[in-house]
Amino acid sequence: MIAAFISVLFDGVAYGSLLFVISVGMSVTMGLMNFVNLAHGAFAMFGGYLAVWLMTHWGVPFVATLPAVTLVFGGVGAVLEWLLYRRVSRTRHLDQVLFTIGLAFIATALATRGWGPSQVGIRLPAVLTGQVHALGLDLGVYRLFLIGIVIAITLVLHLLVGHTRFGAQLRAAVDNRDAAAGLGIPVDHVFSVSFALGSGLAALGGALGIDVLGLDPNFAFKYMVYFLLVVVVGGEGSILGSAVAAVALGVFDVVGKYYIPGVGAFLIYALMVVLLLVFPGGLFRRRR
Amino acid sequence: MTDAERSPPAPGTATPPVPGVAAVVRPPPVLPDGRWRVPDSVLVLVPVAWFFAFPDHLLLGSQVIITGLFALSVDLILGYAGIVSLGHAAFFGLGAYTAGLLAAHGWGEPLTGLACAGLIAAVVGYATSFLVVRGKDLSQLMITLGVGLLFYEAANKAASVTGGVDGLSDVTMWRLGGVLRFDLAGRTAFWYSFALALAAFLVVKRLVDSPFGLSLRAIREGARRMPALGAPVSRRLIAVFTVSAGLAGIAGGLLAQTTQFVGLEALGFQRSASVLIMLALGGPGRLYGAFVGTALFMVMQDQLARWDPAYWEFWIGVVLVVVVLFARDGVMGGVEALRDRLAGRSGRPR
Numbered sequence: 001m002i003a004a005f006i007s008v009l010f011d012g013v014a015y016g017s018l019l020f021v022i023s024v025g026m027s028v029t030m031g032l033m034n035f036v037n038l039a040h041g042a043f044a045m046f047g048g049y050l051a052v053w054l055m056t057h058w059g060v061p062f063v064a065t066l067p068a069v070t071l072v073f074g075g076v077g078a079v080l081e082w083l084l085y086r087r088v089s090r091t092r093h094l095d096q097v098l099f100t101i102g103l104a105f106i107a108t109a110l111a112t113r114g115w116g117p118s119q120v121g122i123r124l125p126a127v128l129t130g131q132v133h134a135l136g137l138d139l140g141v142y143r144l145f146l147i148g149i150v151i152a153i154t155l156v157l158h159l160l161v162g163h164t165r166f167g168a169q170l171r172a173a174v175d176n177r178d179a180a181a182g183l184g185i186p187v188d189h190v191f192s193v194s195f196a197l198g199s200g201l202a203a204l205g206g207a208l209g210i211d212v213l214g215l216d217p218n219f220a221f222k223y224m225v226y227f228l229l230v231v232v233v234g235g236e237g238s239i240l241g242s243a244v245a246a247v248a249l250g251v252f253d254v255v256g257k258y259y260i261p262g263v264g265a266f267l268i269y270a271l272m273v274v275l276l277l278v279f280p281g282g283l284f285r286r287r288r
Numbered sequence: 289m290t291d292a293e294r295s296p297p298a299p300g301t302a303t304p305p306v307p308g309v310a311a312v313v314r315p316p317p318v319l320p321d322g323r324w325r326v327p328d329s330v331l332v333l334v335p336v337a338w339f340f341a342f343p344d345h346l347l348l349g350s351q352v353i354i355t356g357l358f359a360l361s362v363d364l365i366l367g368y369a370g371i372v373s374l375g376h377a378a379f380f381g382l383g384a385y386t387a388g389l390l391a392a393h394g395w396g397e398p399l400t401g402l403a404c405a406g407l408i409a410a411v412v413g414y415a416t417s418f419l420v421v422r423g424k425d426l427s428q429l430m431i432t433l434g435v436g437l438l439f440y441e442a443a444n445k446a447a448s449v450t451g452g453v454d455g456l457s458d459v460t461m462w463r464l465g466g467v468l469r470f471d472l473a474g475r476t477a478f479w480y481s482f483a484l485a486l487a488a489f490l491v492v493k494r495l496v497d498s499p500f501g502l503s504l505r506a507i508r509e510g511a512r513r514m515p516a517l518g519a520p521v522s523r524r525l526i527a528v529f530t531v532s533a534g535l536a537g538i539a540g541g542l543l544a545q546t547t548q549f550v551g552l553e554a555l556g557f558q559r560s561a562s563v564l565i566m567l568a569l570g571g572p573g574r575l576y577g578a579f580v581g582t583a584l585f586m587v588m589q590d591q592l593a594r595w596d597p598a599y600w601e602f603w604i605g606v607v608l609v610v611v612v613l614f615a616r617d618g619v620m621g622g623v624e625a626l627r628d629r630l631a632g633r634s635g636r637p638r
Contacts, residue, residue, distance in 0.1 A: 094572070095612050099609060102565075106601075228430060266445060276430055
């Protein structure tokens with residue numbers, strides 16, 4: 001009974017870690033530019049598709065697709081930011097919402113054309129499948145692998161944001177963009193870099209999540225609420241907040257679906273409205 | 289972004305000027321007088337012309353009118369009060385289910401059913417508005433999205449009442465006024481929708497040109513400054529949100545009554561998103577934009593789906609991106625600019 005509960009909890013943590021990797025870039029760009037990007041999930045979706053394509057057409061091993069996907073979509077993110085996003089990042093929220101919904105529509109249609117409307121799956125390498133038996137619990141190897149990768153990413157992000165020059169600029173710009181710009185911090189450049197980084201991480205999350213989140217052309221819309229929820233509950237621009245919110249959301253969702261399946265997504269939406277009312281600025285919003 | 293951070297907007301511009309781009313300098317706007325002019329009459333009579341020109345496409349006509357009415361309700365909060373809602377379909381669906389359930393359970397009288405639909409949507413809108421008004425822009429967006437999704441899930445789970453994914457199909461309407469039967473060709477449905485939409489339009493037009501409507505625009509431009517003028521921002525927003533929810537409920541009720549069916553997609557996110565697209569196409573904050581944009585969107589969707597069924601979403605997306613990049617004020621904004629140019633005045637207001 002308790003062992004079963006811990007397994008479910010473990011699944012929730014793994015699921016939440018994925019949500020974190022995908023959403024963290026969105027949180028930073030939202031905190032930085034107050035920019036609402038509803039198409040963020042499209043990066044994750046195409047990350048997943050690219051990984052599938054590399055594996056089936058080129059025989060690239062799964063683990064090797066991960067850095068490739070991250071790099072490619074980091075680049076794609078940078079190009080898109082330069083070409084498109086830059087033009088709307090300072091406009092009204094309505095324009096941003098419409099613009100990014102438009103991009104999400106385009107992404108959905110392209111994915112349908114490229115890979116068909118149904119779910120796409122992959123065969124994970126044998127090393128990553130199966131279960132380990134430890135402390136009287138059966139834990140999925142892939143879930144462990146996921147959590148390990150996400151912890152590593154979180155540490156790297158923490159070092160990057162907390163202990164580098166770029167991180168200091170980023171924090172300053174999130175706290176007060178105008179004052180940061182006044183001090184000579186190239187805010188637009190910081191935005192471009194973090195947008196590219198966030199896109200790459202989202203794609204990585206999409207590739208890692210093929211087996212957990214599933215992959216179909218509706219991915220961007222299906223998980224949009226979850227990504228937004230992570231950002232808003234965690235507090236825009238807060239990496240720690242996003243991590244906590246993502247894991248809590250993952251656990252809540254998986255536990256809820258497992259123990260009270262009749263309620264379904266209802267629980268998450270209700271939680272979302274309540275959390276937004278109790279913490280309008282998010283759990284970990286940086287003081288302004 | 290706080291008001292203080294925003295660079296002071298040039299008079300009459302809705303968006304803060306982008307640094308490096310010269311702000312469009314417009315003369316100060318004149319107060320709207322709400323007077324009825326010739327173009328108003330012409331535009332309002334377009335559906336009448338449709339009735340005689342395309343007697344075989346009355347269903348499409350009433351669909352456009354009903355969806356346009358829904359877009360009008362969103363225009364009221366978005367175009368005038370500046371609230372971006374991602375979940376307004378909640379009220380549309382609520383109205384649709386109210387009218388649908390009433391008719392399915394033995395009360396098929398159209399007008400009272402519609403009144404109930406509007407009333408219930410308005411009451412729920414009133415209750416929701418407190419949550420919406422509390423937050424600033426982003427959490428506003430999220431709360432409306434969350435409320436919309438909650439209603440969708442609730443209707444999905446309460447399948448014994450709503451019919452769930454199969455929809456509510458045993459909606460039987462009585463004769464309108466005891467005389468006019470809802471016919472298969474949709475003639476009654478068309479005139480019924482048109483009359484109600486026209487009435488709602490007149491009310492909304494009066495509302496936005498009233499001092500109340502002006503205070504909404506002022507809140508949109510700078511909510512922080514309004515208390516200094518003695519305007520109760522939250523109360524105004526609650527009022528307009530309630531009215532808007534009621535209108536959305538009436539639109540939903542109309543759809544349920546004229547199609548005699550309510551599907552789960554009446555509450556769906558797609559509906560909340562597409563209504564924003566329609567407004568953007570038509571031009572928000574202009575009333576007519578709601579109907580022009582809806583007509584454009586539905587015709588476009590219809591044509592694209594016929595031309596390339598699997599791919600129409602792609603083109604809708606492209607149109608949306610292009611509109612945001614190059615034509616932020618939609619068709620009606622373009623018409624206004626054109627009229628000003630033809631009149632030989634650069635941007636002089638009416």
